[in-house]
Amino acid sequence: MGTTKFFTVGTGPDMQSAFTAAHDLAVQRRWRRAPGRLATKTEAVLIEPEVYTYKAALRRAEELLNGFDPRIEDKWGPAGALEYSPEGDARSWLFFGYAPN
Template identity: 30%
Template sequence: MGAVTFEVLAFGKTADDAFRNALEDATHMHGHGGYTGTIAEKSSIEVIPKREHKGKQKRHYAHQLIEDRDERIRHKWGPAGAINCSGTAAAKRYREQHGLKGKHGDVWLFFGWASH
């Protein structure tokens, strides 16, 4: 089986909560059979420190890490990358689209390689 890249936004009080929410959504939409090419294939995350992406476009930075095959997220069986997107236009849109305005928590971007 091969590998493909994925990226997904999710909301949670913590990065782990958002990750669990992203996993639930992906398994609901893509099934439980494995090799979906989605975050459903991941069992852990690697939070990218804010100092690395501060002042940068979050998705662009995530794409750069994927393109560079950053050691932390390059393996299809390894962790997904996680970047806190709170305060960005994308996070604001996500909150509005999902009825999360005023709820406590953060929007996270999860990304990386997944088995397909």
């Protein structure tokens, strides 16, 4: 079985709350035959405490994935997380990683 990269955003007061909300939504979508790659993950690991712009977070996530960062290279392991600053007051995270096909 192969792997596929995924990128999903989540918002919440902290990373765990954002992950739980994004994960629950991914599980719901998965059952409707829509992609739910985050649904295969049970946890997320904060990669860096820095707060990025959305585009910078995407670039950094791609770097980490292409470099096979050991914290996120396992398709059965945790998702990576980077916080980014969107417009408005909501705290947001980019969740990413490899998931089984």
